[in-house]
Amino acid sequence: xxxxxxTLADFKVFSRGYLxxxxxxxxxxxxxxxxxxxxxxxxxxxxxxxxxxYAQNKDNGPVSIQFLDALNSSSTIRITMVNPTxxxxxxxxxxxxxxxxxxxxxxxxxxxxxxxxxxTVYGNPTSTTSGIVSGTVNGVINYFNLNYYKQNAIPIIxxxxxxxxTHQTKYIDFLVPGLIGFAIxxxxxxxxxxxxxxxxxxxxxxxxxxxPLTKFEWxxxxxxxxxxxxxxxxxxxxxxxxxxxxxxxxxxxxxxPFLLIGPTLFASLGMLVGTVTKNPETAGVIGNIVTFxxxxxxxxxxxxxxxxxxxxxxxxxxxxFYIIEGLNNVMVxxxxxxxxxxxxxxxxxxxxxxAAAVRLFKWRED
Amino acid sequence: xxxIEVHSLQKNYGSLKAVNEISFTxxxxxxxxxxxxxxxxxTTTIEILEGxxxxxxxxxxxLGFDPWKSGYELHKKIGVIPQEFNFIEKVTxxxxxxxxxxxxxxKVNPDDILKEVLLEESAKTYFDSLSGGQKxxxxxxxxxxxxxxxxxxxxxxxxxxxxxxxxxxxxxxxxKAKGKTIILTTHYLDEAQQLSxxxxxxxxxxxxxxxxxxxxxxxxxxxxRLEIRGxxxxxxxxxANTELHVDYDSARxxxxxxxxxKIDALAALAAAEQSKMDWSDIQTRRDSLDDVFVKLVSxxxxxxxxxxxxxxxxDGMKDV
Numbered sequence: 257x258x259x260x261x262x263t264l265a266d267f268k269v270f271s272r273g274y275l276x277x278x279x280x281x282x283x284x285x286x287x288x289x290x291x292x293x294x295x296x297x298x299x300x301x302x303x304x305x306x307x308x309x310y311a312q313n314k315d316n317g318p319v320s321i322q323f324l325d326a327l328n329s330s331s332t333i334r335i336t337m338v339n340p341t342x343x344x345x346x347x348x349x350x351x352x353x354x355x356x357x358x359x360x361x362x363x364x365x366x367x368x369x370x371x372x373x374x375x376t377v378y379g380n381p382t383s384t385t386s387g388i389v390s391g392t393v394n395g396v397i398n399y400f401n402l403n404y405y406k407q408n409a410i411p412i413i414x415x416x417x418x419x420x421x422t423h424q425t426k427y428i429d430f431l432v433p434g435l436i437g438f439a440i441x442x443x444x445x446x447x448x449x450x451x452x453x454x455x456x457x458x459x460x461x462x463x464x465x466x467x468p469l470t471k472f473e474w475x476x477x478x479x480x481x482x483x484x485x486x487x488x489x490x491x492x493x494x495x496x497x498x499x500x501x502x503x504x505x506x507x508x509x510x511x512x513p514f515l516l517i518g519p520t521l522f523a524s525l526g527m528l529v530g531t532v533t534k535n536p537e538t539a540g541v542i543g544n545i546v547t548f549x550x551x552x553x554x555x556x557x558x559x560x561x562x563x564x565x566x567x568x569x570x571x572x573x574x575x576x577f578y579i580i581e582g583l584n585n586v587m588v589x590x591x592x593x594x595x596x597x598x599x600x601x602x603x604x605x606x607x608x609x610x611a612a613a614v615r616l617f618k619w620r621e622d
Numbered sequence: 623x624x625x626i627e628v629h630s631l632q633k634n635y636g637s638l639k640a641v642n643e644i645s646f647t648x649x650x651x652x653x654x655x656x657x658x659x660x661x662x663x664x665t666t667t668i669e670i671l672e673g674x675x676x677x678x679x680x681x682x683x684x685l686g687f688d689p690w691k692s693g694y695e696l697h698k699k700i701g702v703i704p705q706e707f708n709f710i711e712k713v714t715x716x717x718x719x720x721x722x723x724x725x726x727x728x729k730v731n732p733d734d735i736l737k738e739v740l741l742e743e744s745a746k747t748y749f750d751s752l753s754g755g756q757k758x759x760x761x762x763x764x765x766x767x768x769x770x771x772x773x774x775x776x777x778x779x780x781x782x783x784x785x786x787x788x789x790x791x792x793x794x795x796x797x798k799a800k801g802k803t804i805i806l807t808t809h810y811l812d813e814a815q816q817l818s819x820x821x822x823x824x825x826x827x828x829x830x831x832x833x834x835x836x837x838x839x840x841x842x843x844x845x846x847r848l849e850i851r852g853x854x855x856x857x858x859x860x861x862a863n864t865e866l867h868v869d870y871d872s873a874r875x876x877x878x879x880x881x882x883x884k885i886d887a888l889a890a891l892a893a894a895e896q897s898k899m900d901w902s903d904i905q906t907r908r909d910s911l912d913d914v915f916v917k918l919v920s921x922x923x924x925x926x927x928x929x930x931x932x933x934x935x936x937d938g939m940k941d942v
Binding site: 261262264265266268269270272273274276277458459460462463465466467468469620 | 672673674675693694697698700702704705706707708709710711712713717718721722724725726727748
C-alpha cells in the first residue's frame with residue numbers, strides 16, 4: 257500500500273543528503289543560472305543588431321521594388337517578403353513579429369501619376385525597434401519624394417501607422433524557457449541515472465527493500481525532490497532573465513503542469529536507463545547518449561527554427577522539445593492551445609516512461 | 623516456533639548449483655554460523671532466507687513465513703545487514719536511524735540504539751566519513767530499529783581491522799545476551815568459533831559438516847597426532863618400519879603421525895631414534911576447528927576467503 261509518510265521520510269533523508277553535496281547543488285541550481293548569464297551576455301548585446309522587418313508588396317510596378325530595395329540597403333533593417341495573399345496582421349502575430357510594411361496596390365501607378373499614396377507601417381509603440389523602423393521608412397520616403405518631385409511641395413508618399421500588440425521576441429525571451437527546459441532535463445536525468453545504477457551496484461536498493469519502503473514510494477520521493485529543485489531553479493532563472501536581461505516573458509499558472517510533469521518524465525527516464533544497464537559505467541554512457549542530443553536539439557540554447565530542416569525533424573521526436581515548445585508557447589507566444597497540445601504529448605510520454613521504469617526497476621533479485 | 627527451518631534448499635545460477643539441497647534449522651536464541659570459502663553459497667542461502675532471492679527448490683520457513691512470497695511482511699520482523707553495508711553518503715547514523723524508524727512507523731530513541739552498537743561518538747558523522755567498522759556498526763544499528771527477534775548478518779566483519787572486528791563481536795555478543803536469534807555468514811573460523819553456538823560448514827553449495835565446534839572436531843578431526851621435526855627420508859623410514867600412517871609437511875619440515883593408541887607414539891619415536899637421522903621438537907596436538915575446516919573444504923583460503931590453491935592439500939600435508 258502506498259504510504260505518503262514513507263515517501264516523505266525518504267524525501268527528507270534524500271534531500272538532506274543532496275543539499276549537503278555541493279556538486280549536486282551547483283549542477284542543479286547554479287549551473288543553469290550561469291548559462292543564462294553567459295548566453296544572455298553573448299547574444300543580448302544591444303544596439304548594433306539589424307531589425308528584421310516583414311514586408312508585403314501588393315503593387316506590381318517597378319517603383320515598389322525600388323522602394324523596398326532602398327529599405328533593404330539601409331543599415332538598420334532587413335526585409336523579409338511576405339506573400340501578398342497573406343493576412344498581414346495574422347502573419348505578424350504568428351511569427352511573433354511586430355514590425356512590418358505593406359505597400360498598397362497601384363503604388364507605382366499612383367506614384368507615376370502624382371497621386372498621393374500611403375505605405376502602411378506596422379509597429380508596437382512600446383517596442384524599441386518600432387521607432388527605428390518607422391524612422392528608416394520615413395527616410396526612404398523622403399528620399400523618393402525629394403528625388404522625383406523636387407519642385408512639388410506636397411509629399412506624394414506618406415505613412416499610415418498601424419499599431420500591433422505583438423512583441424518583437426528577443427533572444428533572451430527564448431533563452432529563459434529553453435534553459436528552464438535544460439534544468440528540467442539535466443538535473444533529474446543525470447542524478448537518477450547515477451543514483452539508480454550506483455544504488456544497484458552498492459546494494460543500497462537491496463537494503464531498502466528490507467524496509468517497508470516500496471520502490472514506487474522511493475521513486476515518488478525522488479521525483480518530488482526534483483520537482484522542488486526545478487521550481488527553485490525556475491524562479492532563479494526567471495529572476496535573472498527578467499532582472500538582468502529584461503526578458504519579456506509571461507508567467508501564468510499554465511507553467512505549473514510543465515514544472516510538475518517535466519521532472520517526473522526525466523527522473524523516470526534516468527531511472528529507466530540506470531535500471532536496464534548492467535553497471536554505472538554503461539549507465540553513464542547510455543545516459544549521455546540519451547541526454548546530449550536532447551540538450552542541444554530541443555531548442556534549449558536557440559530556437560529550433562534556426563536549425564536545418566532535418567535537425568528540426570529529429571527535434572520532434574525528442575520529449576524535451578515538447579516541453580520547451582510548450583514553455584515557449586506559454587511564456588513567449590501566449591499560445592495556450594499549442595501549449596495544451598505540447599502538454600498532452602509530454603504527459604503521454606511521461607506515463608509510458610514512468611510505468612516502464614517502475615515495472616523494470618527491481619528492488620530484489622530473482 | 624523454530625525461527626528458521628530449511629529443507630533441501632536449492633538455487634542454481636545456470637548450470638552452477640550455488641545451493642545444493644541443504645537442510646538445517648536455527649533454534650530460538652541461538653547464534654548459528656554458516657562458515658565457508660567465497661562461492662560456497664553462504665550469501666545466496668542467507669539472501670534466500672531474507673526474502674531477497676527466490677529459491678529454485680526445497681522449502682524454507684523464516685518465522686513461519688515463506689521468505690519470498692511473504693517478504694514484505696517478513697521484513698518488518700527481521701533485521702539484516704547485507705554484505706558491505708552501504709548508505710547515502712551525506713547522512714549521519716542518527717538521521718539514518720530516524721529515517722528507518724519513520725519507514726517502519728515506530729518510535730525509537732536513536733541514542734539507545736547507537737549505544738547498543740557502540741556508535742555514540744560518531745552519531746553525527748556523515749556516512750562517507752565513517753571508518754569501515756563504524757559503517758558496519760551503523761548497519762547493525764539500522765537492523766535493530768524494528769526490534770527484530772531474528773537477525774541476519776552477512777559477513778559482518780569482512781575487510782575490517784582486528785580491533786574493529788572485536789568491537790563488532792562485542793556488539794553481537796550483547797545481542798545474543800539479549801536473547802536474539804542470529805544467523806551469520808563468515809569465512810573467518812575464529813569468528814564462527816567465538817560467536818556461534820552451532821556452525822554449518824558450507825562448500826560447493828553443500829553443508830559438509832554441522833554442529834557445535836566440539837562436535838565437528840570430534841566427528842571430522844583426526845584426533846591426537848604426534849609431530850616431530852625432521853626430513854622426508856625420516857618420514858619414509860618411519861612409515862616403512864611401522865604400521866603407522868605418516869604425513870609429511872615439506873614446508874614446515876614436520877612429520878605427523880595420527881595416534882590411535884598411546885603405544886603408537888612410542889613406536890613412531892622408536893623408529894625415528896632407530897633411523898639415526900636428525901629429528902627434534904616432539905609435540906602432540908589435536909585438530910582444531912581450523913584443521914577440520916581446511917580438511918573438509920580441502921582448499922587454502924586467503925584472508926578474504928578466496929581459494930588460493932585447488933590442488934594441494936589444504937593443510938600443506940601430503941602422504942608419504
